[in-house]
Amino acid sequence: MIDEMSGQDDDAITGAILSDLLEKRRGVWTERFLLMALWARAAKSKNERRYWRDFLILAHELSAGRPLEDVPIMRDRSAHGVGGPVGTPF
Numbered sequence: 001m002i003d004e005m006s007g008q009d010d011d012a013i014t015g016a017i018l019s020d021l022l023e024k025r026r027g028v029w030t031e032r033f034l035l036m037a038l039w040a041r042a043a044k045s046k047n048e049r050r051y052w053r054d055f056l057i058l059a060h061e062l063s064a065g066r067p068l069e070d071v072p073i074m075r076d077r078s079a080h081g082v083g084g085p086v087g088t089p090f
Contacts, residue, residue, distance in 0.1 A: 015069070015078075017078035021078075022068055022074060022077065023068060026062055026068070029062055029074070030059050030063045031059075033056075033058040033059035033062065034055070034056070034059040036051075036055040037052045037053070037054075037055035037056040037058075037059060038052075040052035040055060058073065062074075
């Protein structure tokens with residue numbers, strides 16, 4: 001998909017990654033953030049434990065249907081895909 005968009009600006013490619021790739025795997029990302037929240041909450045390290053609520057909020061927002069472009073980490077992930085190697089798993 002990204003190869004087909006060569007020559008387009010990075011914003012267009014980022015938008016396509018959000019809508020075409022990441023949106024299809026919304027459930028997977030939701031599950032990952034929930035599992036990370038549970039892992040962080042159970043962590044022994046105070047440094048690791050402090051992020052559990054952030055991951056839980058991310059999982060909630062994704063499961064509630066919040067647009068991916070409104071979730072900063074998802075926008076950042078899609079922008080990373082623009083400059084990253086093709087075939088990097090999302």
